[in-house]
Amino acid sequence: xxxxxxxxxxxxxxxxxxxxxxxxxxxxxxxxxxxxxxxxxxxxxxxxxxxxxxxxxxxxxxxxxxxxxxxxxxxxxxxxxxxxxxxxxxxxxxxxxxxxxxxxxxxxxxxxxxxxxxxxxxxxxxxxxxxxxxxxxxxxxxxxxxxxxxxxxxxxxxxxxxxxxxxxxxxxxxxxxxxxxxxxxxxxxxxxxxxxxxxxxxxxxxxxxxxxxxxxxxxxxxxxxxxxxxxxxxxxxxxxxxxxxxxxxxxxxxxxxxxxxxxxxxxxxxxxxxxxxxxxxxxxxxxxxxxxxxxxxxxxxxxxxxxxxxxxxxxxxxxxxxxxxxxxxxxxxxxxxxxxxxxxxxxxxxxxxxxxxxxxxxxxxxxxxxxxxxxxxxxxxxxxxxxxxxxxxxxxxxxxxxxxxxxxxxxxxxxxxxxxxxxxxxxxxxxxxxxxxxxxxxxxxxxxxxxxxxxxxxxxxxxxxxxxxxxxxxxxxxxxxxxxxxxxxxxxxxxxxxxxxxxxxxxxxxxxxxxxxxxxxxxxxxxxxxxxxxxxxxxxxxxxxxxxxxxxxxxxxxxxxxxxxxxxxxxx
Numbered sequence: 001x002x003x004x005x006x007x008x009x010x011x012x013x014x015x016x017x018x019x020x021x022x023x024x025x026x027x028x029x030x031x032x033x034x035x036x037x038x039x040x041x042x043x044x045x046x047x048x049x050x051x052x053x054x055x056x057x058x059x060x061x062x063x064x065x066x067x068x069x070x071x072x073x074x075x076x077x078x079x080x081x082x083x084x085x086x087x088x089x090x091x092x093x094x095x096x097x098x099x100x101x102x103x104x105x106x107x108x109x110x111x112x113x114x115x116x117x118x119x120x121x122x123x124x125x126x127x128x129x130x131x132x133x134x135x136x137x138x139x140x141x142x143x144x145x146x147x148x149x150x151x152x153x154x155x156x157x158x159x160x161x162x163x164x165x166x167x168x169x170x171x172x173x174x175x176x177x178x179x180x181x182x183x184x185x186x187x188x189x190x191x192x193x194x195x196x197x198x199x200x201x202x203x204x205x206x207x208x209x210x211x212x213x214x215x216x217x218x219x220x221x222x223x224x225x226x227x228x229x230x231x232x233x234x235x236x237x238x239x240x241x242x243x244x245x246x247x248x249x250x251x252x253x254x255x256x257x258x259x260x261x262x263x264x265x266x267x268x269x270x271x272x273x274x275x276x277x278x279x280x281x282x283x284x285x286x287x288x289x290x291x292x293x294x295x296x297x298x299x300x301x302x303x304x305x306x307x308x309x310x311x312x313x314x315x316x317x318x319x320x321x322x323x324x325x326x327x328x329x330x331x332x333x334x335x336x337x338x339x340x341x342x343x344x345x346x347x348x349x350x351x352x353x354x355x356x357x358x359x360x361x362x363x364x365x366x367x368x369x370x371x372x373x374x375x376x377x378x379x380x381x382x383x384x385x386x387x388x389x390x391x392x393x394x395x396x397x398x399x400x401x402x403x404x405x406x407x408x409x410x411x412x413x414x415x416x417x418x419x420x421x422x423x424x425x426x427x428x429x430x431x432x433x434x435x436x437x438x439x440x441x442x443x444x445x446x447x448x449x450x451x452x453x454x455x456x457x458x459x460x461x462x463x464x465x466x467x468x469x470x471x472x473x474x475x476x477x478x479x480x481x482x483x484x485x486x487x488x489x490x491x492x493x494x495x496x497x498x499x500x501x502x503x504x505x506x507x508x509x510x511x512x513x514x515x516x517x518x519x520x521x522x523x524x525x526x527x528x529x530x531x532x533x534x535x536x537x538x539x540x541x542x543x544x545x546x547x548x549x550x551x552x553x554x555x556x557x558x559x560x561x562x563x564x565x566x567x568x569x570x571x572x
Contacts, residue, residue: 037361039332040201040243040339042066044104048346050090056346057099063357064099066170067345068141071103072128078116080105080127091136100138102170107144114147118154125161132169139170141203149188156191160198174203174245174341177220179227193236202237203341204228206328207247210318212261216253218318220246221286225328229335242337246328248347250291250319257313265305265347266319272302272310282323289321305347321349322391329359355392365394373530376537383540385412386533396530403436403459404529405468406443412536413475413544415442428457448475466500466523468532469513473503476542482510489521497523512538 041064045053053069073081091101105128107114117124128140142159163171175190182188196202209224210217218224225244232242250269253260269291273280278293294314295301301309320328332340340360342348348356358366364381365388368374373396380386381394385408389395428444428451431437440457443449448471452458472478486509494501500523507513512535515521 037333039337039360040065041357041360042068042102042203042243042339043342043345045069045346046344049085050087052346053090054093057094057097060345060353061357062097063353065339066100066102066138067094068102068104068341070106072105072131072140074105074107074113074117074124074144076110076113076116078113078118078120078124080124080131082131086135088135095136100170102139102141102172103137104141104143104174107146109146111146111148114144115151117144118147118151118158121154121158121161125158125165128162129165132166137169139166139172139200141172141174142199143174145174145176146186147189148186149184152189152191155189156194156198159195163198170201171199172201172203172243173199174205175232177204177206177209177224177228177245178231179224181231192232196237196241199241201241201243201338202232203243203245204232205245205343207245207343210251210261212251212263213259214261216260216316216318218283218286218288219249219251219320220328221288222327223286226331229331229337233335239336240338242335243339243341244328244332244337246325246340246342247320248342248344248349248352250289250317252310252315252317255314255316262308263306264317264319266321266349267347268302268304269317269319269321270349272317275302280321282321287327288318288324291315291317291319293317322351322355325349325352325356326359329356332360333362351391358392364388365392367393368396368530371396371530373534376534377530379537380533380540383412383537385536385540386529389529394529396528396533398529399462399526400468400529400532401460401462402449402457403431403434403440405463405471405532406449406459407436407439408532408536409448409471409475410439410442412540413446413448415446428459429455431457431459434459462526464524465521465527465531466497466504468527468535469507469523470500470503472512472535472539473506475545476539477545478506478510478512478539478542480506482506484509484511487515487519487521489515489519491520492523507535507539510542 043060043064043066045056045067047070048056053067057064057067069085071083071086073083075081086103094101107117131137132140140162142162144155144158147155159171159173173190173195175192175195176187178187178190192202206225206228207220209220229242229244233239248266250264250266251261252264272278272293273291276293276295276299278291280289280291282289292314295310295312297312299312301311303309329340331337355364358364362378363369365377368377371377377386377394377396381388386394389398427437427441431440434440436459440449440459444451444457449457452461486505489504489508492501492504497504504513504521504523508515513521
């Protein structure tokens with residue numbers, strides 16, 4: 001038994017070592033990143049014509065799996081209306097791009113026609129079936145809204161009949177968000193569990209929390225959306241069938257006007273803010289952007305995507321900007337949902353498609369897709385310790401600077417905010433206008449970094465690998481001896497690396513530092529952002545030390561740093 005246990009320990013250790021080694025720079029073997037998905041991405045199309053449809057689809061960069069155009073409606077008798085804009089050439093063009101076309105059928109909020117449609121369901125299903133095959137469509141998206149709860153079973157049976165008559169086509173249902181467990185009114189018309197059984201997916205319309213004529217507020221706050229997701233999951237919708245509806249629009253209220261909440265495309269918000277020198281704030285509670293814009297009497301009045309003109313006045317606009325959209329995309333990943341459906345294509349902010357599909361699928365940065373560090377970068381990003389250098393780039397091979405290192409350590413260690421006194425007393429001459437000024441001050445306050453020379457920080461100087469090793473050793477509770485064999489690096493020794501040797505050995509035995517395939521550690525080399533992400537990610541398995549200000553005592557570190565730079569400090 002003892003022998004078996006020893007063998008198992010050796011096997012386990014070998015697996016751990018192998019997993020770490022294959023993720024190191026200099027090792028040719030690549031490992032597939034966990035968490036990368038191929039999530040469903042569809043968009044509704046409302047208004048416009050074939051030309052505008054194609055123009056807006058071109059902007060998505062081939063990231064859509066399906067589109068749902070406004071081809072179908074129902075009349076007052078519950079019969080199918082086929083809109084004249086339906087276009088076989090467009091449908092064929094989408095198929096050539098591997099995009100499914102599943103038009104939505106809507107009663108346009110008309111309760112009477114919606115009820116008639118459900119009661120006339122056998123005839124309506126036959127009409128829909130005929131149209132789908134005639135135009136070579138890929139399915140149907142049911143968007144019958146504002147019918148009452150007594151018609152709950154009729155609604156379910158309508159969807160059942162659709163799937164029965166269209167077994168080789170996509171049948172989906174758009175359902176109302178229900179964060180408050182409502183069972184009456186139009187929310188009660190949806191039997192989530194039954195509808196999920198008879199459909200390919202459920203499109204959760206997680207928007208219109210605030211609406212036209214209502215009080216100012218977000219279209220889809222964080223709490224509203226997440227509670228609606230949980231309601232759907234808890235009421236029988238499998239996660240692999242749940243599609244989160246995301247708004248590409250906001251709502252605006254005019255100061256001094258009793259009613260408001262009118263719709264506005266998110267793309268219009270951007271242009272209006274820029275044109276009229278408006279401001280944008282972000283509400284952390286609701287995870288929503290709020291734009292404030294004043295249009296004077298003498299200003300030219302802007303024409304919105306909807307065709308409406310805004311008159312003179314001060315407007316408050318609640319909408320989803322990039323940050324808010326990314327929050328909702330993160331919820332898809334959090335609950336492992338099928339994907340997203342956006343309302344509607346063409347209203348999105350201008351840079352949406354530069355990140356949307358990548359972010360949806362767990363690829364936050366396009367330049368790490370085939371990079372050795374991908375797993376580590378994604379993990380460290382999710383911890384909030386490192387972010388990108390641009391909207392969708394991480395710059396993994398860029399050298400890590402002192403400023404970046406300070407920011408990362410402040411975030412990782414959860415250090416306190418600076419005070420006004422800190423700003424006054426701990427500032428450096430070369431960081432007054434630096435993007436990392438706040439974190440640099442905090443890092444100095446806690447002794448993580450000190451200045452270089454006479455009141456300079458040199459924020460853009462690169463860090464070396466051994467400098468980072470020493471800092472991590474002092475920041476985390478890392479055992480003196482770990483479970484990994486200590487590597488015999490060919491390029492380090494206690495004599496050559498007296499100030500960093502112990503840290504390197506400790507980190508090596510604990511699986512934080514493995515070096516390169518040629519048995520070198522390269523302590524004096526400049527460390528890259530990818531290497532920093534990997535080392536910090538491995539270090540995150542250990543507890544952060546509890547320390548107070550100046551516990552780091554890194555005078556030797558800073559002295560060594562200055563020696564390594566071998567250059568004079570000059571006034572910028």
